[in-house]
Amino acid sequence: MAVIEVDDLTRSYRAASGIWRRSSKVIEAVKGISFEVERGELFGLLGPNGAGKTTTIKMLITLLLPTGGHARVLGQDVVKDAREVRRRVGYVFGGDRGLYERLSGLDNLKYFAELYGVPRRDQGPRIGELLELVKLDGRERERVEGYSRGMRQRLHIARGLLHKPEVLFLDEPSIGIDPVGARELRQTVASLVEGGTTVLLTTHYMFEADELCDRIAVIAGGEIVARGTPAELKRGVSGGSVLEVEVFGSAEDSMATVRSLPGVTSVVVEDRGQAQVLVVRVDTGAEVTQAVLATLGGVPVGRVATREPTLEDAYVELVETGVPA
Amino acid sequence: MTAVLRLLLVGWWLQLKMRSRSAFDGILAIVYPLFFATSVLLMYRQGGSESALIGAAVGASVLGVWSAVATTASTSLQQERRLGTLELLVAAPTRFALLVVPMTLAMGTIGLYSLVATLLWGRFAFGIPISLGHPLVFALASVATAVGVSLMGFLLAVSAVRYRGAWALGTAFELPVWLVCGFLVPIAALPGWVRPISWVLPPTWGVAAIRHAAFGGSPWGDIALCLLLSVLYAVVGTWLSGRLVTSARTHATLALT
Ligand SMILES: Nc1ncnc2c1ncn2[C@@H]1O[C@H](COP(=O)(O)OP(=O)(O)OP(=O)(O)O)[C@@H](O)[C@H]1O
Ligand SMILES: [Mg+2]
Numbered sequence: 001m002a003v004i005e006v007d008d009l010t011r012s013y014r015a016a017s018g019i020w021r022r023s024s025k026v027i028e029a030v031k032g033i034s035f036e037v038e039r040g041e042l043f044g045l046l047g048p049n050g051a052g053k054t055t056t057i058k059m060l061i062t063l064l065l066p067t068g069g070h071a072r073v074l075g076q077d078v079v080k081d082a083r084e085v086r087r088r089v090g091y092v093f094g095g096d097r098g099l100y101e102r103l104s105g106l107d108n109l110k111y112f113a114e115l116y117g118v119p120r121r122d123q124g125p126r127i128g129e130l131l132e133l134v135k136l137d138g139r140e141r142e143r144v145e146g147y148s149r150g151m152r153q154r155l156h157i158a159r160g161l162l163h164k165p166e167v168l169f170l171d172e173p174s175i176g177i178d179p180v181g182a183r184e185l186r187q188t189v190a191s192l193v194e195g196g197t198t199v200l201l202t203t204h205y206m207f208e209a210d211e212l213c214d215r216i217a218v219i220a221g222g223e224i225v226a227r228g229t230p231a232e233l234k235r236g237v238s239g240g241s242v243l244e245v246e247v248f249g250s251a252e253d254s255m256a257t258v259r260s261l262p263g264v265t266s267v268v269v270e271d272r273g274q275a276q277v278l279v280v281r282v283d284t285g286a287e288v289t290q291a292v293l294a295t296l297g298g299v300p301v302g303r304v305a306t307r308e309p310t311l312e313d314a315y316v317e318l319v320e321t322g323v324p325a
Numbered sequence: 326m327t328a329v330l331r332l333l334l335v336g337w338w339l340q341l342k343m344r345s346r347s348a349f350d351g352i353l354a355i356v357y358p359l360f361f362a363t364s365v366l367l368m369y370r371q372g373g374s375e376s377a378l379i380g381a382a383v384g385a386s387v388l389g390v391w392s393a394v395a396t397t398a399s400t401s402l403q404q405e406r407r408l409g410t411l412e413l414l415v416a417a418p419t420r421f422a423l424l425v426v427p428m429t430l431a432m433g434t435i436g437l438y439s440l441v442a443t444l445l446w447g448r449f450a451f452g453i454p455i456s457l458g459h460p461l462v463f464a465l466a467s468v469a470t471a472v473g474v475s476l477m478g479f480l481l482a483v484s485a486v487r488y489r490g491a492w493a494l495g496t497a498f499e500l501p502v503w504l505v506c507g508f509l510v511p512i513a514a515l516p517g518w519v520r521p522i523s524w525v526l527p528p529t530w531g532v533a534a535i536r537h538a539a540f541g542g543s544p545w546g547d548i549a550l551c552l553l554l555s556v557l558y559a560v561v562g563t564w565l566s567g568r569l570v571t572s573a574r575t576h577a578t579l580a581l582t
Contacts, residue, residue: 097409
């Protein structure tokens with residue numbers, strides 16, 4: 001049985017604008033999405049800003065009531081059995097809000113342990129264990145005011161795990177964490193999943209999603225535009241390979257010509273320091289390197305390389321074309 | 326049941342810790358009631374009898390409790406919203422009301438300090454002889470008053486979970502409640518139609534109880550009424566908070582956006 005079942009879930013907001021003459025506009029943030037997450041799976045929800053990821057998560061953790069459709073978590077309806085859902089899920093969001101600044105890290109954890117009904121005799125050991133897990137042991141008696149961003153984020157994670165949730169919702173947990181911290185976070189998440197926790201993760205870092213997620217749904221404009229394993233998404237979008245040509249000069253001029261070459265599916269120009277990089281997606285079997293170089297004429301060219309498409313390539317293409325799957 | 330009591334106790338203690346840690350709030354809480362007490366006592370010393378002066382000191386002290394609770398209670402959930410913790414509180418399996426009650430109880434506790442400070446100030450700076458006939462009864466009346474004020478604060482506080490503008494309620498009600506509960510002016514001096522409003526506000530009975538205790542009368546009836554109304558406020562507030570949280574989930578007002 002799926003642990004998270006989302007069926008035609010919809011949420012709109014009424015956004016008021018103006019002070020005197022209240023006009024309200026309806027924003028459809030989530031437009032009837034459906035997906036399922038199996039027990040023990042790590043499911044990624046990817047999508048551009050404002051796609052509806054946070055809105056979806058907030059409906060699943062009972063902070064927002066859906067305006068349409070249904071969702072069940074661990075077999076419990078998120079509207080009718082909200083209390084039961086709350087007891088069994090954990091929620092961690094990125095950023096440095098959501099903590100009591102004037103209390104110590106330890107007091108923050110104690111409070112939430114109480115809120116989640118962690119039995120008194122288990123609280124001490126559980127908090128100790130989590131502090132160790134997120135590497136805050138030794139700093140727990142300091143006030144949160146003085147914590148760095150990464151420390152706050154780690155405290156958040158400890159908070160979200162206090163009651164050993166069966167399903168964990170992570171909304172951009174790695175935002176603002178340094179690379180080493182982010183790597184440790186990925187390890188923590190991976191080991192939770194190994195221990196049987198089901199995780200729903202949103203992130204804007206594609207390598208993170210690629211490394212962690214068993215399956216992914218890409219959401220744009222409130223609709224799911226693609227879904228599958230990272231490998232499927234990479235293959236599914238354009239197939240073939242990616243040709244990258246480093247150009248010292250204006251690469252934009254030749255974009256149109258390159259795009260019209262046979263075998264080329266798409267072209268993007270990225271700025272990388274002094275150079276611009278022409279990222280050309282190429283059909284399987286087509287050989288366009290020479291043709292592309294020819295179109296550049298006299299513009300000096302640096303490194304030329306062909307590589308496998310990454311999840312980011314797939315993502316950019318999906319989000320830019322935005323055709324619902 | 327014990328779990329609920331524990332939750333209330335832990336919540337109260339942490340809230341007290343949090344609220345007593347800001348230097349600015351601390352100084353304000355210490356100094357503000359004294360200024361107020363001074364003005365009131367100077368005014369009453371002009372023409373009043375000794376008993377009027379004692380009455381004024383008691384009134385000013387309860388006023389301190391109410392002032393400590395009114396504005397802070399109605400702004401506290403907006404503060405949680407700003408901290409980003411409001412959503413976390415709602416997402417927890419515990420009934421929301423049980424998280425808000427300790428907040429206002431902590432405020433009421435800080436208010437008790439203000440009550441004691443005002444009385445001591447009256448005693449030593451103005452020489453007002455407050456003979457605590459039965460210190461224990463007096464203390465009990467004060468605690469009952471603080472509880473009543475806290476639960477009134479609770480009712481104010483929960484509105485802010487749904488309405489982001491509700492933080493202004495405390496300021497709006499602060500002065501009217503001074504007047505209507507007869508902190509400084511006897512209720513008998515107010516127009517007749519105001520009286521029923523006074524009767525349903527717990528502090529009315531709280532001040533009456535403390536006055537009786539100070540003048541050696543029997544405060545028990547007033548204490549009982551004050552506590553009874555407190556329970557009523559707790560029940561209404563709990564019901565209301567359930568409704569308002571649901572409404573906040575419908576209208577998406579738990580987050581700042
Ligand atoms: N409380 C609210 N009131 C009105 N509109 C809202 C509210 N919350 C979100 N929205 C709108 O709903 C849409 C989806 O927002 P949501 O926060 O779910 O996006 P997201 O995918 O999480 O984006 P991001 O990657 O930026 O976090 C946006 O257009 C946003 O402006
Ligand atoms: Mg978001």
